[in-house]
Amino acid sequence: MKQIDNIKLKEQVREEFTAYLNHHKHRKTPERYAILDHIYSTKGHFDMDNLYNSMKQTHFRVSRATLYNTIELLLDCGLVVKHQFGANVSQYERAYGNENHDHLICLSCGEVKEYKNGNLFIPSQQKKLQRFKISYYSMYIYGICSKCLRAKNKEEKKTKSLENKISHTKKK
Amino acid sequence: MKQIDNIKLKEQVREEFTAYLNHHKHRKTPERYAILDHIYSTKGHFDMDNLYNSMKQTHFRVSRATLYNTIELLLDCGLVVKHQFGANVSQYERAYGNENHDHLICLSCGEVKEYKNGNLFIPSQQKKLQRFKISYYSMYIYGICSKCLRAKNKEEKKTKSLENKISHTKKK
DNA sequence: ATGTATGCAAACCATTTGCAATGAC
DNA sequence: GTCATTGCAAATGGTTTGCATACAT
Numbered sequence: 001m002k003q004i005d006n007i008k009l010k011e012q013v014r015e016e017f018t019a020y021l022n023h024h025k026h027r028k029t030p031e032r033y034a035i036l037d038h039i040y041s042t043k044g045h046f047d048m049d050n051l052y053n054s055m056k057q058t059h060f061r062v063s064r065a066t067l068y069n070t071i072e073l074l075l076d077c078g079l080v081v082k083h084q085f086g087a088n089v090s091q092y093e094r095a096y097g098n099e100n101h102d103h104l105i106c107l108s109c110g111e112v113k114e115y116k117n118g119n120l121f122i123p124s125q126q127k128k129l130q131r132f133k134i135s136y137y138s139m140y141i142y143g144i145c146s147k148c149l150r151a152k153n154k155e156e157k158k159t160k161s162l163e164n165k166i167s168h169t170k171k172k
Numbered sequence: 173m174k175q176i177d178n179i180k181l182k183e184q185v186r187e188e189f190t191a192y193l194n195h196h197k198h199r200k201t202p203e204r205y206a207i208l209d210h211i212y213s214t215k216g217h218f219d220m221d222n223l224y225n226s227m228k229q230t231h232f233r234v235s236r237a238t239l240y241n242t243i244e245l246l247l248d249c250g251l252v253v254k255h256q257f258g259a260n261v262s263q264y265e266r267a268y269g270n271e272n273h274d275h276l277i278c279l280s281c282g283e284v285k286e287y288k289n290g291n292l293f294i295p296s297q298q299k300k301l302q303r304f305k306i307s308y309y310s311m312y313i314y315g316i317c318s319k320c321l322r323a324k325n326k327e328e329k330k331t332k333s334l335e336n337k338i339s340h341t342k343k344k
Numbered sequence: 345a346t347g348t349a350t351g352c353a354a355a356c357c358a359t360t361t362g363c364a365a366t367g368a369c
Numbered sequence: 370g371t372c373a374t375t376g377c378a379a380a381t382g383g384t385t386t387g388c389a390t391a392c393a394t
Contacts, residue, residue, distance in 0.1 A: 026348085026349090027348060027349065027392090027393050027394070028393075028394095029348090029349060029350080029392080029393070031349080031350070032349090047383095048383075048384085049383090062350080062351085063350065063351040063352070064351085064352095064383095064384085065349095065350070065351060065352080065384095065385085065386085066349075066350055066351070068384065068385075069349075069350085082258065084256030084257075084258075085256075086254065086256075088358095088359080088360095088382075088383070089382095089383065090383085090384090104304050107307060131317075131318040131321075132276050132313070132315050132316070132317055132318065133315045133316045133321055134313055134314070134315040135279060135314050135315045135316070136314055136315075137311065137312060137313040137314065138311070138312045138314070139309065139310070139311050139312075140309060140310045140311075140312070141304070141306055141309040142306070142307050142308055142309065142310070143304050143305045143306040143307045143308075144304070144305045144307070145303075145304055146303040146304065149303075149305055197373095198373080198374090199367090199368050199369070199373060199374065200368075200369095201367085201368070201373090201374065201375080203374080203375070204374095219358095220358075220359085221358090234375085234376085235375065235376040235377070236358095236359085236376090236377095237359095237360085237361090237374095237375070237376060237377080238374080238375055238376070240358095240359065240360075241374075241375085260357080260358070260383095260384075260385095261357095261358065262358085262359090345394100346393105346394085347392105347393100347394090348391105348392090348393080348394090349390105349391085349392080349393085350389105350390080350391070350392090351388105351389095351390085351391095352387105352388095352389095352390105353386100353387095353388100354385105354386085354387085354388105355384105355385080355386070355387090356383105356384085356385070356386085357382105357383100357384095357385100358381105358382100358383095358384105359380105359381085359382095359383105360379105360380080360381070360382100361378100361379085361380070361381085362377105362378095362379080362380090363376105363377095363378095363379105364375105364376095364377095365374105365375085365376085365377105366373105366374080366375070366376095367372105367373095367374080367375090368371105368372095368373080368374085369370100369371085369372090369373095
């Protein structure tokens with residue numbers, strides 16, 4: 001069932017890409033379709049290194065240069081979205097058939113989690129932006145994740161009990 | 173009047189920074205305060221090159237290494253916010269006393285505009301994020317700005333009239 | 345046949361790092 | 370006096386670029 005959905009999705013996406021390539025008079029090379037297909041074969045975020053390595057393992061290896069070229073096209077036609085959370089590498093994510101979601105980024109460990117918001121982007125706000133044609137938006141919420149919070153609390157407890165001991169000793 | 177406000181703001185910010193430095197047992201060097209002061213002397217976005225060059229022109233020159241060191245501290249204590257819109261350089265922005273706003277980023281010309289939203293971040297949503305302690309958030313809205321939209325429309329009109337002429341000629 | 349797209353390797357450039365000298369504590 | 374911080378210069382590494390070759394049109 002899900003399998004079938006994904007095949008359908010891939011077809012739709014391929015068509016959209018073809019339309020884009022035609023309209024802009026770009027060539028329809030096998031590399032470009034292979035990359036698109038590969039990106040739409042997995043969910044979640046990826047970076048160029050991920051993509052390069054995982055494609056190398058398939059029968060279709062493409063150069064890094066082509067990867068960068070093609071991702072540029074995919075960004076331009078809106079099939080892929082680019083993120084730059086604090087780290088040095090850019091992260092990418094497929095955009096078609098991908099529900100809009102925010103990103104929770106932990107400032108401590110750097111982990112990025114998706115968070116499906118309700119309908120954050122209220123139509124009334126779109127009105128105010130008449131003079132700006134919105135393609136998409138990204139919401140990044142920075143903070144401390146539960147795991148790091150717990151670790152931090154532990155740490156503080158330790159420090160406090162240590163401080164108490166010291167002041168206790170001093171009093172003596 | 174505004175002058176005075178800014179002086180007050182700078183004082184508050186300096187105090188907050190001092191508290192942070194004390195708490196983390198970092199040294200209170202003149203460079204660090206000079207950088208903080210400089211950042212809070214101007215509004216809007218800046219990148220490291222901007223900052224470096226504009227500080228070079230004042231009596232207080234600091235090295236790039238120190239700039240990067242200090243900005244790290246300022247990010248950590250929340251006095252500065254970092255943005256990575258599509259370009260290769262990171263953009264920074266002072267965070268204290270700076271109303272929360274979204275960023276409209278033009279995919280065509282790369283211009284970044286601020287957009288003061290209402291209260292986008294509704295308390296009810298915070299509830300759902302109990303397990304994540306929010307420090308701040310960034311909303312990036314990508315699209316085409318009014319200037320580029322107009323340019324694009326013009327272009328398309330031109331192309332169409334040209335196409336018409338050609339098909340007209342062919343018919344003949 | 346033409347010229348765009350690919351792959352490779354070199355170049356680029358923002359950021360990071362190593363280390364000697366400085367100065368905050 | 371001690372050791373964190375500064376400044377300089379070199380290193381790093383993701384991304385871009387130049388160019389010869391391949392191949393979509």
